[in-house]
Amino acid sequence: MNIKNIKSEFPIFKQKINGKPLVYLDSANSSQKPKVVINRMSNFYETEFSNVGRSVHSLAVKATNRFEETRDKVQKYLNAKHREEIIFTKSATESINLIASSFGDKFIKEGDEILTTELEHHSNYVPWHFIRQKKGAKIKFAPVNKRGEVEIDEIKKLINSKTKIIAVTHISNVTGAILPIKKIVDLAKEKKIPVLVDGTQGAPHLKIDIQELGCDFYAISCHKMYGPNGLGILYAKKKWLEELPPYQGGGGMISEVLKDKVSFADTPTKFEAGTMQTADVVAFSEAINFIEELGIKNIQNHEKEILQYGIEKLKKNNSVNIIGEPKERGSVMSFTIKGIHPHDIATILDEDGVAIRAGHHCCQIFHDKVGIAATARASIGVYNSKEDIDVLCNAINNCKKVFNI
């Protein structure tokens, strides 16, 4: 496998969109799937499927082994200390909801503060809003600067004795800013405040060494990492998982259930109530294999090159305004075109086979702050090339033609 011709590993690129080759620039929304992942899913359903962790028959044993092998693989991939620190969820959103709910219930009281930023996706704000309402807590937002970053000093200023948790994104899904997680964690450790990182945009593009990062919680969206849709991961330090109450009740997560009391399984099972997405988890192993075979560093360098090329090329277009200029940028470029609403841009680009996203990207707080209702966003994945950027730029010129600009 080679990054230069990696598109051939993704069956979706065989088709044409509106008669044009697909230029997929929406990976920050969800990535496409390589055939190894797709094949693993169908192969698993054809030969190994059964529910996990319950029955004792051969298929159940096989499926359970494959499921738990993925947990080991994820542990190794993230360099987590214990396999029990890896919880499978339905999405990064659910991972954050789990912590907001379990941690919030146990540790957040009236008047306590949750520290987050103006760059957060709704999934790292709304779950905390629930806790704010339920407990009478406060949410503090570290402000975004002109470059679309959140500076460590702004976070420092807002930490006080009432701060119970810091919840920050690893990479902004709008400005692409990479936040100084290590520094935030170091700062928080001094005050003994746990840190939750929304790694939705981080994990697909950066080398993640969870022990080096040192955060307490890290939320991952597997479908943005070339893995199956409907799967997320929560990394949480073992001491927290042992201490936190379960998030959902049901089958699998219990130890003993009596009429007058219920006791719970040990972690990670304690947090995996009900039937899990067995095939998705098993196939996610192949997504990690895929990333490891290419090398996350190589993927990162490749994406950086395409991103750089894209930003320079967009900057040359006088009508295009790029949102944010972070010093450290992940694989996202959001922009506006003078006189054309992003929603119209997305429709017109689609006619040229170019898939982007338009809207507030679930970041209304940020868009309100900068006074823009919506932006267009092109985001890069491993399969993108400089040619894709050229097609994007030509398609942008077509937008201007449609609108007589």
Place this chain on the structure above:
Amino acid sequence: MDLKELYQEIILDHAKNPRNKGKCENYNHDAKAYNALCGDKVHIYLNLEKGKNIKGLSFEGEGCAISLASASILTDTLKGKDLSFTKKVTDDFLKMIKTKSKITLNSLSEDQITTINSLSGVQEFPMRIKCATMAWHALLSAIKKKEV
């Protein structure tokens, strides 16, 4: 799918130079609509005379060309009309977008019919239908609301 059908000259003209933008004088009904998908907003203001005639009709909002043009066309077409007629046109418009029919109301001028029909291109773009319909839904809620 044809972009020319979607972005017709009439639509681009209304989007660039929206008619009846702002709060109309003495408005007594209003309602907002919001498209969470893309962040488009529209706020309809209505001066409903004795619950019968639409004396004033205007909008505020921001959004894509389709949503702005739709709000602009709505106000332009229905200002000064009576309530039952307005409801009929709105019903027909929403039906047109849904069932791909064309509007053929006798009491509208040929120009007005052409203008309204220019929004029918959105039928081929299912993700954009809400852009075209939100102002009309806001109008219906404004009519239903109590006087302010």
